[in-house]
Amino acid sequence: MSSRRSRSRQSPGSSRITEDQIADLVSKLQRLIPEIRNRHSDRVSASKVLQETCNYIRSLHREVDDLSERLTELLASSDTDSDQAAIIRSLLM
Amino acid sequence: MKTPSNSIKRRFALKFLRTLVRIRKSTHQPSPSQSSTWEIRRRAQRIKLAAYSSMARTVGSKRAWSRALTMKLRAAMGNRPWSMIKQESKKMTRRKLIAKRKRHMEKDLNSGVQELRRLVPGGQWMDPLSLMQETAHFLRCLETQVRVMRSIVAEGEGFPC
Numbered sequence: 001m002s003s004r005r006s007r008s009r010q011s012p013g014s015s016r017i018t019e020d021q022i023a024d025l026v027s028k029l030q031r032l033i034p035e036i037r038n039r040h041s042d043r044v045s046a047s048k049v050l051q052e053t054c055n056y057i058r059s060l061h062r063e064v065d066d067l068s069e070r071l072t073e074l075l076a077s078s079d080t081d082s083d084q085a086a087i088i089r090s091l092l093m
Numbered sequence: 094m095k096t097p098s099n100s101i102k103r104r105f106a107l108k109f110l111r112t113l114v115r116i117r118k119s120t121h122q123p124s125p126s127q128s129s130t131w132e133i134r135r136r137a138q139r140i141k142l143a144a145y146s147s148m149a150r151t152v153g154s155k156r157a158w159s160r161a162l163t164m165k166l167r168a169a170m171g172n173r174p175w176s177m178i179k180q181e182s183k184k185m186t187r188r189k190l191i192a193k194r195k196r197h198m199e200k201d202l203n204s205g206v207q208e209l210r211r212l213v214p215g216g217q218w219m220d221p222l223s224l225m226q227e228t229a230h231f232l233r234c235l236e237t238q239v240r241v242m243r244s245i246v247a248e249g250e251g252f253p254c
Contacts, residue, residue: 050205067242068141074249075117
């Protein structure tokens with residue numbers, strides 16, 4: 001790890017990527033992206049991994065937007081505290 | 094690779110739920126059907142910010158992305174619109190875009206990295222390796238956040254009103 005650090009550039013503005021960093025990047029992110037995981041492909045290009053990562057993050061943000069709207073409606077309509085207690089219980093048990 | 098644990102899920106769920114209760118108490122109206130579209134949008138925005146802020150607070154100052162997100166959210170809660178916060182990083186991005194155009198060899202990779210820097214909080218200031226590590230952790234936390242929100246909505250919508 002330390003040898004990798006000494007090889008990488010000092011300035012934070014640099015976006016030059018070394019071979020090691022590419023391999024690292026692909027292996028780490030590949031496992032996290034459902035798109036790529038589900039396709040059972042062994043060899044995915046680094047730029048594809050990055051592209052899918054960006055797409056995935058954006059889709060998660062959109063889902064947060066949608067869920068927030070639905071939560072707003074739920075909060076407005078739910079009247080009893082027993083609902084909330086049940087929700088909390090179910091989430092934590 | 095450090096990944097978020099179940100304790101992050103629980104701590105986030107607790108914080109977020111507490112915030113939801115607080116929001117409900119402060120906005121509860123006798124006839125919710127009379128809320129204007131604008132009011133509903135405003136409330137949804139509050140809940141959305143509460144979700145990101147609860148996750149950022151759960152992770153605390155341990156990760157660069159959570160520190161950057163906390164700073165962003167503080168500005169957002171000070172009533173500057175969320176989209177404005179994204180505008181500020183365009184200054185740094187422009188300089189990097191110019192530098193990127195000079196390098197034709199790793200074009201695709203760099204543009205992917207550029208895009209990722211915009212999406213991950215604090216990404217503009219990270220070296221490529223840290224960026225990947227922060228992305229991995231950020232992604233797992235974001236997934237956890239979405240999963241918890243889905244559960245809450247599912248429970249809430251499952252109850253007859």
